Amino acid sequence: MSHQTILVEKKGNIGIIQLNRPKVLNAINRLMVDEIVEQMEAFDRDPDIRVIVLRGNDRAFAAGADIEEMMNDTPISFELRDPFAVWDKMMLIKKPLIASVNGYALGGGFELALHCDLIIAAEDAKFGFPEVKLGVLPGAGGTQYLTKLMGRTKAIEWLWLGEPMTAQEAAHYGIVNRIVHPKLVEEETMRFAERLSKQPPISLRLIKEAVNKAVDSPLREGLQLERKNFYLAFDSKDQKEGMNAFVEKRAPHFKGE
Amino acid sequence: MEKTFETIEYTTKNGVATILLNRPKSYNAFTSTMNKEIISALRQADRDEAVGSIVITGAGKAFCSGQDLGGVDDNTNHADLLRDNYHPMVRAMRNTSKPIIAAINGVVAGAGMSLALNADFRVMKKGTKFVSAFMNIGLIPDAGFMYVLPRLVGYAKALEITTLGKPIPAEEAKEFGLVTEVYEEEEWEEKVVSFSEQIASLPTVAFTQAKRYMLNSMHESLETYLEKEAQAQRIAGLSEDHQEGLKAFAEKRKPKFSGK
Structure with a gap:
């Protein structure tokens, strides 16, 4: 283009x-x-x-x-x-x-x-x-x-x-x-x-969404969105990789999946 | 192209730009035009790649006797005088990346002393004295004086100079570090030239970083300073003069810095 x-x-x-x-x-x-x-x-x-x-x-x-x-x-x-x-x-x-x-x-x-x-x-x-x-x-x-x-x-x-x-x-x-x-x-x-x-891309976007919500809406709504995004993160491979790496005492490698 | 000025003379030679305060009849006292012309000359020198150091000195018997009191009366708003005339000059001196040397050839009083203090180096002719003078007329030292002085000589000495108003002879000023060199009258011009040419030959990029960060380090946290130090060294490390310095060291010769 x-x-x-x-x-x-x-x-x-x-x-x-x-x-x-x-x-x-x-x-x-x-x-x-x-x-x-x-x-x-x-x-x-x-x-x-x-x-x-x-x-x-x-x-x-x-x-x-x-x-x-x-x-x-x-x-x-x-x-x-x-x-x-x-x-x-x-x-x-x-x-x-x-x-x-x-x-x-x-x-x-x-x-x-x-x-x-x-x-x-x-x-x-x-x-x-x-x-x-x-x-x-x-x-x-x-x-x-x-x-x-x-x-x-x-x-x-x-x-x-x-x-x-x-x-x-x-x-x-x-x-x-x-x-x-x-x-x-x-x-x-x-x-x-x-x-x-190098940070986990899915976490970054879920954080961005939640932080923007904090700027613009009542606390209660923000907390609910944060909670849903937290739960959502557990569907990502990066969450498994991040937590496994932590337990195995090695550096994580995030793929954005 | 070099501009022509009314209250100063601006010349360059062998890497040294000289700003000659040129109102000898009134001991080179400041007028608003002079404040502005100094700013303009500093910018010109800073932009000129051939310039490595900047000397400010006075024509005739004086370096600078401070504000021209001819224009000061009952109606003067001292705050506006500072905001409009002096503060832009102080900022310009601070923002000039190249070393500024005050070559104090004679009377140095009031805002003239402030001008000298805002320079990066001071050299002084034997027999001359710093005179703060401000408190003698019921004013505080201005034009950056009280900001820079304690950073140069420590608070106790700075308060003494500020409030007691006792003239400081060149030799005494050298003892407590306010001036770098004191020269005899007969060798004055020659020594100022050799000092300023020596300063002009410093690696300019490295000097610029030192000037930019060392004064600020006195009021910033170690953490803030350390990050700035890393960035400043990155810049210096990329300079041609750093390469020249390394080469000269390896070849066991004196480096010849280009200022780039």
Whole structure:
């Protein structure tokens, strides 16, 4: 499959999607989101892939949305085209999604990173929602994801002022998982992804489903889902392998079955 | 292309970029233009592959006498003065990856002292004295002064310098480690050149990592530091200068670092 706005690569069990509009600091347009989501879905179905990495280039993860593309939109043109609906499909991806951030992750770029399960960022990466400075607000989930991660108190301040957030601040508020040397973002992301790719894939997806449930529903429902997923794990070969390896005092080898 | 500046002179020679504070009539006191031009010159030097070290020094009798009080009056908001003029300069010095040497040729007072403290190395002309001066006019030392000083000389000495306002002669500053070298007046220029060229010949990638992580190590946990150390050594280990260092060691000669 050929793409216009992204590059796709497989390295072992890791599927890599690289945003590729370098001339505009990877500003996100509608085609790019469609291509990203299509590729994520393809990796999600690909039995060889265990972890999906989303990355930009050295200067930017993605510096925002393509403003020119939406300047002349109207409420009805938005309603008819419904450009944000495709973003929701990212939430249905079952495999681990890692955002690897060098440089800017602003506006739509930050939202894209927030749709991933983990963020690994360069020490000098910059996050933020500058939409308020253009007289609008985030439209692809920014107000919701940010608030769920950092809490209302700080989220509203960042969203109102639209100031850039350093990687250290983002880590402090629980948005970023790891901060790494700017020159090692790719290497450290791959090291993390490889580690994750050796974990039992079925456990990972059942955990992801249960954790997402915790964010979004009453405790009782979450506990029930966790319990069902726990029971479900016992139908996997990986559970047998994991427990046998433990008893036999050897390292397990998980196949994702 | 080298920019022309109004309040400083920027030149490069033999791997050394020199930022000459050039308002000798007012003892090189800071104006907002000077703050901005220093930032711009630092960025230029950091980008220039031929540059290995950066010297900041003063024209005439002074290194830098601090804020130009000509613009300070009853209406001055000191917080804004810092946020707008000095803090961007302090950050720029910190973010400059190459070594910055303050070559203190004369009067060094107030924010001029802060400028010297924010440099990575200080060399000083014999007969000059550090003068904190801030508390003498009822202010606290600013522009990063109180952040960096205790990290350089320890808290007790830093508090003494900050509050007592006693001038510190070059020799005494060298004794407690605030300056690296003190040079006689007649050998000053020659020695500054040889010191800065020596610093310029250090393996730049390794120096950059040391600068980036050692100051922070004073307020970060061992665990945080150790992971950063691993990553920093990975970067240094990939540098051409590391290969050159290994080769020179094997060949029993002095390494010749390219800065890459």
